[in-house]
Amino acid sequence: MILKPLMKSRYIHQLEALDRRVSEHHPQKTRIENKLKNKLTGFRGEQALTFPLNLLPEPDYAIIHNPRLEDSNGNCFEIDVLLLTKYYILLLESKNWYGTLLFDEDKQVIRIGDTGIEEGLPNPVPQVKLQRYRLKKWLSQYNLPQIPILYFVVISFPSTIIKPMYQHRPIPEEVIHSNLLYHHIQRLNNQYKTPVVDKKGMNSLGEFIVQKHTEPDINVLKKFGVEKSELIRGVFCPSCESGPMTLNLGIWHCSLCNHYSKNAHLAALADHKLLIGDKITNREARDFLMVKSPDKTKRLLTRGDYRFIGNRSRRTYIL
Known part of the structure; x- marks a missing residue:
């Protein structure tokens, strides 16, 4: 059951509008285009998850795309996909990366593209671990059930090669290709067999998370240094x-x-x-x-x- 479907964020729509309304000669044009490209790449990576998620039996899962939650300090954190079951919560961090990825466990990730040039990327494993920690605190903040929180980093392209940077440091087992997501979820189902909440509790928790979702309020003109008078x-x-x-x-x-x-x-x-x-x-x-x-x-x-x-x-x- 999809409680919050995947849609383009308001920020992406703002960037698309800004890109339309800013001249090719504007000094911020390249920066706007790059940010929009980056956001659309992330969105396409999340789209790659919809097929394996649609294979899951609907009554047993509650799926929430891009929940953005505010903690007790007024700071927000966003999760690509939050999947709820009676047994566990699964966080999915999507990466639309191609080429060859070299993982140094929880440290750096290096991507080698078609040109052979190496590019350093932020490691998504510590990122999703932090999201898990913050979600656990958020659940405690509202006295909600403490369901086990698991995670996967999902690489969108099955053709992307994932390698360890050093032979004695293995790739984190939570890093998987999108075409294997369904099978990994089934493996979790075999491991976690004791329900923490019933079906009604699962749905209520999911609806509460959707209710607490907040859209970011971004002034894109100010963020990119564009004057209103400069818009086309x-x-x-x-x-x-x-x-x-x-x-x-x-x-x-x-x-x-x-x-x-x-x-x-x-x-x-x-x-x-x-x-x-x-x-x-x-x-x-x-x-x-x-x-x-x-x-x-x-x-x-x-x-x-x-x-x-x-x-x-x-x-x-x-x-």
Whole structure:
């Protein structure tokens, strides 16, 4: 049973919007692109886990993707996948790494790619061990059942070669390929046969974890040093992604590919919400959508069925 499905995080959506709205010549463009690429790589690694997880009998497992929990000190920790059973909790740390990986037990990981260049990577084993420790403390914080907490580091590509850096230092047994995840879970099931909670308790614990999940509140403009005035304004074409589109008789038109759209402005307003904020006035909408007429802009905002506060010139729409 999937209690929290895998979806792109709000931060990824923010990065995608920022990448769309920042010029190729902006000094932060490369940094934005690299961060987005890194986040999307991680997301694809988590997607690789969905197939083996779907093989598990649904009533016996509660699956929570990307829970982000706040501890008693106000600090947050995030887990790629948390899998609940009546017998144990399993943490999955996904890595979308390719090439050859050299593990020095809990120390460094070196990746050798197609070019043969060595790249040092943070070892995910200490990372997931820390997550296990923090989750154990978090469960105690709410007087929740102390279920055994296990973990795997899952390498997405079955073709990725995993080797020990030194022959006398073995690869941690918790580091596995994604295509072996189902079999390793079955092995755990053979080891852990004494239930700590019943099925109702398992589901209640999972629902409580989902309830306590918090999305990070990130000001991406501030984080990447981008001024609001530097954002590319206008409505982008949903067909060819160029812009700005022009509005005529309530219909958006792309002069490049001749595409017409009635609701293309909704995506632009979604970018505004992700990058600037979820409140917008008619004047601000005119500026961002590049529409001169206040009446036309009002009709666009009304078409979006946005809730609003205030009246007339002081009206603010909630995106």
